[in-house]
Amino acid sequence: MKQTKPISKAVIKRLPRYRRYLGELKKKGVEKISSKDLSELIGYTASQIRQDLNNFGGFGQQGYGYSVANLYDEIGNILGLNKTYEIVVVGFGRLGQAMASYIDKNEKQFHIAGIFDVSNKIKDVEFKDAFVSTCEDLKEFVQKNNIEIAVITVPREKGQIVADTLVDAGIKGIWNFSSVDLELPERISVENVHMSDSLHALAYYMKDK
Amino acid sequence: MKQTKPISKAVIKRLPRYRRYLGELKKKGVEKISSKDLSELIGYTASQIRQDLNNFGGFGQQGYGYSVANLYDEIGNILGLNKTYEIVVVGFGRLGQAMASYIDKNEKQFHIAGIFDVSNKIKDVEFKDAFVSTCEDLKEFVQKNNIEIAVITVPREKGQIVADTLVDAGIKGIWNFSSVDLELPERISVENVHMSDSLHALAYYMKDK
DNA sequence: TAGATTGTTAATCGATTAACAATC
DNA sequence: TAGATTGTTAATCGATTAACAATC
Numbered sequence: 438m439k440q441t442k443p444i445s446k447a448v449i450k451r452l453p454r455y456r457r458y459l460g461e462l463k464k465k466g467v468e469k470i471s472s473k474d475l476s477e478l479i480g481y482t483a484s485q486i487r488q489d490l491n492n493f494g495g496f497g498q499q500g501y502g503y504s505v506a507n508l509y510d511e512i513g514n515i516l517g518l519n520k521t522y523e524i525v526v527v528g529f530g531r532l533g534q535a536m537a538s539y540i541d542k543n544e545k546q547f548h549i550a551g552i553f554d555v556s557n558k559i560k561d562v563e564f565k566d567a568f569v570s571t572c573e574d575l576k577e578f579v580q581k582n583n584i585e586i587a588v589i590t591v592p593r594e595k596g597q598i599v600a601d602t603l604v605d606a607g608i609k610g611i612w613n614f615s616s617v618d619l620e621l622p623e624r625i626s627v628e629n630v631h632m633s634d635s636l637h638a639l640a641y642y643m644k645d646k
Numbered sequence: 647m648k649q650t651k652p653i654s655k656a657v658i659k660r661l662p663r664y665r666r667y668l669g670e671l672k673k674k675g676v677e678k679i680s681s682k683d684l685s686e687l688i689g690y691t692a693s694q695i696r697q698d699l700n701n702f703g704g705f706g707q708q709g710y711g712y713s714v715a716n717l718y719d720e721i722g723n724i725l726g727l728n729k730t731y732e733i734v735v736v737g738f739g740r741l742g743q744a745m746a747s748y749i750d751k752n753e754k755q756f757h758i759a760g761i762f763d764v765s766n767k768i769k770d771v772e773f774k775d776a777f778v779s780t781c782e783d784l785k786e787f788v789q790k791n792n793i794e795i796a797v798i799t800v801p802r803e804k805g806q807i808v809a810d811t812l813v814d815a816g817i818k819g820i821w822n823f824s825s826v827d828l829e830l831p832e833r834i835s836v837e838n839v840h841m842s843d844s845l846h847a848l849a850y851y852m853k854d855k
Numbered sequence: 856t857a858g859a860t861t862g863t864t865a866a867t868c869g870a871t872t873a874a875c876a877a878t879c
Numbered sequence: 880t881a882g883a884t885t886g887t888t889a890a891t892c893g894a895t896t897a898a899c900a901a902t903c
Contacts, residue, residue, distance in 0.1 A: 445894070449847055449850055452847075452850065453840070453842060453844075454843055457843070471859085471860060472861075473860080482896065482897095483860095484897065485894090485896075488862095488894090488896090497860075497861050498860085498903060499901070500861075500903040501903065502861080503861090516850045517849040517853035531744035531747060534740045534744075535739070535741035535744050539841060544842065546849075585852065609852050610852040612844070612848055616752075627851075628851070630844055631666075632745075634659070635837050635839055637665070637725045638725075639795070639837035640725050641724070643795075644725075644726035645835075656871095657870095681884075693872050694872075696885065697872085697887090699886095700885090700887070706884075706886080707879060707885070708877070708885040709878070709879040709884050709885075710883080711885080
């Protein structure tokens with residue numbers, strides 16, 4: 438929990454993966470695991486696993502290993518998954534729908550409070566207990582409902598303007614699927630999912646073999 | 647085009663991004679750019695840009711810089727985007743639909759030849775000139791139509807079995823959205839898009855600020 | 856206690872940055 | 880030619896791996 442030196446991005450990127458594997462082990466009823474066994478499962482070296490974890494504290498026990506359930510929770514805490522985030526989905530095309538349903542089904546810590554789209558058709562939509570409306574209502578909704586995260590799934594051309602509105606409304610984090618690199622103030626956290634970069638890297642790997 | 651030392655993964659991950667920015671510059675009619683100017687735009691150091699590019703050849707001209715159009719093409723060649731890939735989409739829920747339409751609209755080098763789903767409903771679907779059917783026909787279709795890449799958008803539980811079928815049919819690359827780490831032979835290239843890892847990293851960054 | 860495995864320091868490796876000679 | 884900017888070598892920095900003492 439103490440956070441002295443800044444943790445490198447490489448470490449952060451591995452944490453969700455650790456947690457994912459630990460979640461599976463937990464589901465299977467596995468109670469403890471050594472860094473060596475986890476290493477074989479997950480594909481990082483045992484040394485790296487121990488180094489990574491010890492950035493945040495000593496979660497293991499010498500001669501025994503790590504408690505799966507405990508480590509799963511601890512990593513959840515490190516990632517900030519010990520709370521619920523109110524989120525909005527902006528852009529309700531097929532990708533927006535896919536992400537909304539993914540989040541609703543799989544991400545218990547993230548609650549879809551609102552869904553917005555430029556199109557007026559959106560008003561015919563229902564999604565669980567979410568408020569559904571056009572983008573005109575976005576700013577006010579975010580401000581009044583303690584929304585922390587926005588999922589942006591609008592087309593490329595609309596990405597920046599939607600982001601501006603959200604920043605203006607006080608959003609804290611953006612999960613960006615809009616294929617542009619957004620210009621955002623330093624204080625806003627952003628995670629980009631660039632589909633094309635990912636696909637093009639795949640093309641390279643194929644060529645390489 | 648010569649490929650002596652293996653190129654690090656970090657470099658590969660940056661290439662599509664270079665190309666993306668160069669594509670925008672090209673569209674704006676910019677003809678040349680120096681590593682310094684590109685650096686300011688893209689956010690890597692000029693030195694890193696030159697190092698990255700010189701892994702593949704000397705594409706610039708001293709005293710002048712790089713030709714935008716030329717460099718764009720060269721990076722496309724490096725990535726393997728100077729050909730067309732026949733692909734199939736497996737799983738035609740909302741995510742599959744979103745990806746199919748994204749690819750069709752934005753990725754000229756990737757042609758959706760087939761779409762498959764477990765559900766029988768799929769047979770009522772039409773998508774451009776793609777062959778549409780249930781997964782029972784997947785293996786034969788891949789074999790007979792020179793399919794190189796599969797986009798897997800089926801739910802977690804089905805990911806591995808679909809992958810096995812595809813491997814069996816001789817697929818070369820997999821773009822995996824199914825939230826599991828697939829077990830694949832060494833020869834298959836894979837690019838994973840783990841939604842949950844990405845979202846959880848975002849949660850961490852927010853906590854960190 | 857003996858064996859196992861962590862936490863942590865030290866060594867290695869690789870990637871990024873800086874510097875500069877080559878050259879357009 | 881002088882100025883600009885590359886290609887490339889050398890220096891630095893950071894991340895990964897190895898080793899081992901601490902300890903359960």
